[in-house]
């Protein structure tokens with residue numbers, strides 16, 4: 001609505017490719033302003049390795065304060081090259097910054113959609129017979145509990161270590177209820193992924209799911225072990241509609257699911273807060289990491305972050321038409337053959353777009 005309140009967005013680009021993808025998402029939201037007249041105010045703050053370098057902390061208080069004073073967070077990614085985790089700048093950057101933000105804002109429900117665009121089916125390593133059945137999965141991942149948030153310790157001699165996984169009924173109910181509600185709006189098919197043959201926490205997940213199932217009799221509920229699920233999501237993905245699972249299993253399963261569309265660079269996410277009312281602050285981020293191998297080279301695919309911005313319009317501001325405007329423009333550019341390097345799928349001789357060329361093409365394709 002022209003003239004309506006300004007939406008204050010905290011932008012936390014982070015490390016590696018984070019600044020490049022955040023800038024491109026902001027460009028796209030600028031086009032939304034041009035087309036629909038909404039007013040967005042972007043304020044940047046440091047997080048991750050860059051924040052450690054500049055302020056001595058991976059998640060400075062000023063960054064948290066900016067987020068508290070915003071209505072949504074656009075987050076890039078944090079962390080250094082995987083072989084440099086011991087360097088102070090990178091040590092625990094993800095744990096402190098990303099997990100810290102998730103906890104601080106109660107971002108208990110992480111939505112990770114994975115669909116296959118028919119015109120990118122050549123990218124998918126799956127056979128046509130599998131892709132043609134239609135792939136449209138939403139992974140609902142619990143995001144503020146479980147093993148990533150349990151106690152971690154390493155013995156003094158460095159020869160043993162412990163990570164604790166614990167879940168309470170309430171921590172499980174929130175994502176599972178969200179998953180049932182999502183299934184009701186989709187194909188009414190819910191898969192609960194766990195490791196209930198071994199883990200007590202997984203048995204609790206099953207109990208919660210069975211209890212909630214009574215309130216959603218139209219939803220078909222299946223249970224699947226995580227090891228099988230990682231295989232099934234690649235072997236027969238069309239069997240899935242909504243998948244709900246714990247923090248670590250969801251992390252692993254969603255990277256596996258990125259094989260379906262063909263690149264991590266196509267996978268957006270929304271991390272939804274359970275705080276209700278005016279203080280609700282959701283966070284939007286791609287599922288990929290900082291891609292140190294291509295950072296700073298204008299090679300990164302910005303689509304995951306641009307689609308995360310579309311999710312922001314949908315979930316934080318209830319702007320469905322505007323979210324679809326972005327999604328349709330992305331589909332059009334891809335259908336017309338627009339490709340960043342990660343989308344070439346080994347096709348020789350095909351030229352690729354830079355990150356800025358891709359976002360410019362998406363902006364040019366956006367229409368009301």
Ligand SMILES: NC(=O)C1=CN([C@@H]2O[C@H](COP(=O)(O)OP(=O)(O)OC[C@H]3O[C@@H](n4cnc5c(N)ncnc54)[C@H](O)[C@@H]3O)[C@@H](O)[C@H]2O)C=CC1
Nearest residue numbers: 077078079080094264265288289290291293294300301342
């Ligand atoms: N949400 C976050 O902030 C996350 C941070 N990380 C951190 O990122 C760093 C690198 O982790 P990796 O395991 O290498 O995972 P990664 O996701 O950064 O990269 C894996 C591979 O995918 C490619 N890739 C990822 N996103 C791409 C995009 N948008 N366009 C084109 N290619 C893309 C990269 O170039 C790389 O070859 C680590 O420090 C890790 O802890 C990892 C995952 C999530």
Ligand SMILES: CC(C)CC(=O)C(=O)O
Nearest residue numbers: 094095098099148251287
């Ligand atoms: C720090 C990690 C848990 C981040 C990650 O891999 C993710 O959220 O997908």
Ligand SMILES: [Mg+2]
Nearest residue numbers: 251252255287
């Ligand atoms: Mg991950």
